[in-house]
Amino acid sequence: MSEWWTYRPENFLLFSPRVYWRMFELHNAALWPLQVLALAAGLIIILLVAWRPRSAARWLALLLAILWIFVGWSFLWNRYATINWAAAYVAPAFAVEGVLLLVSGLLLDGLAFDRRGLAGWTGYFILAFALAGQPLLAPLQGRGWASSEVFGIAPDPTAIVTLGLLLLARGRLLPLLLPIPVLWCLLSGITLRTMGEPQAWALHAALALAAAAGTWTIIRQRGSPQTA
């Protein structure tokens, strides 16, 4: 792309806010009542993290992997790509995140969701926001429930829940699982901001919180001789 410095985010915005939010309305209507199941899956995720029964980490990884692959296929590939050709290139990344979760959490049993302290509580807060707060943003902004973004159905809450969970997790493969949710939150936040949508702050705030809590944890670990 020549003269790239002359391009602004709005040069890459191919659709109007009205088309964007109606896309969620149509998607929700097409998948109803899967939203109930998806929210139930969200609740199970919180219970698994909080109570940590045996094999909790494997179940968490499996659940998240299924939902990443499902959202990538049903939303990005089948719906979003019709108004944004770039989504067709992002959809495989969602599948990759799903596969990474399966490999690291299920096959290698390399994740443990037992981190507590500041990172853990920030993770819980982000989880709670994505599951219960994000669907409220549509009616709060006057768009009605029909265009609500629900975890496991829409990509933003799915990525934010994953960020929250990764803050609660430990494991050598964690750095592999972070880039895709982080990049999605960045990209989607920029898209919403370019459309002039105030809820862009939700993605950016989740990212900022996760980054702050993650950095704090790393600094503390390095400063503590007991921690490996």
Next chain:
Amino acid sequence: MRTTRRTFVRASLATAAAALLPISLHAQEGSPARRPIPSTREAMPIVGLGTWITFNVGGDPVLRDECADVMAAFFEAGGRMIDSSPMYGSSQPVVGYGLQKLGRPSTLFSAEKVWTSSATAGPTQIEQSRRFWGVPKFDLVQVHNLLAWKAHLQTLFQMKAAGAVRYAGITTSEGRRHDLLEQIMRNEPIDFVQFSYNVVDREAEQRLLPLASERGIAVIINRPFRQGALTHRLKGEPLPEWAIELGVSSWAQLVLKFILSHPAVTIAIPATTRVDHVRENLAAAAGPMPDLAMRERISAYVQAL
């Protein structure tokens, strides 16, 4: 640098000479004025319909029907040229849907683009676009944003020679790469050139518009409202009283008339999702046009707001 009386008159004369037709912006009462495409003298209504963002509605059945309504109003008001691109998401199939719903209006002038960095993928992409539109062939295909322009222009010239397309052209937008565009306009036998020009972005007056007149190249103006930002900025400001003599009832019409009154401009392609706006745009193509002094007055007034 602004359009001077000298360059304005020179452009007017060059346009008239190229077409061997008198410049007549006053068409039949209420119908849009026409200007000739210099290479063939085919008369073209001076307002077309762009599809950037506005027609990218995916599979949404309600919004697809709204786009078809806009197209119906466009054809009813005497419009002909609809412009799209493979870059515009679902705009191509949405145009195709509208055309099918309207019974494929015979007055359509289809303007498409080729947009791929692969030289060899051009013909396949053009064929895919043609299927989306559901037309036997395109009237005009343009190289989008000068991407792989050498190879694609050769493809378009070959297609034109074979009768697979009627006109060949090239596009840019928002003032990008005007030097290269100028070079292509000087050296390549293109029928159309497309770039951005409006009451506040007047760089094209310096070289591109006079050159188009001199070389007999039809000019399509994109982003006439700066993608809505200009009309948004002017919203709420009262129209100046002196604008009434031009028969305008909105800022959109006034800034469109500014563009259309440049003698080197063949057609402007505003995009809209609203039936009342498409009618308003076509109405701006009828009635009196500003002269040079009035053009400067419009520009100075808008820039001062």
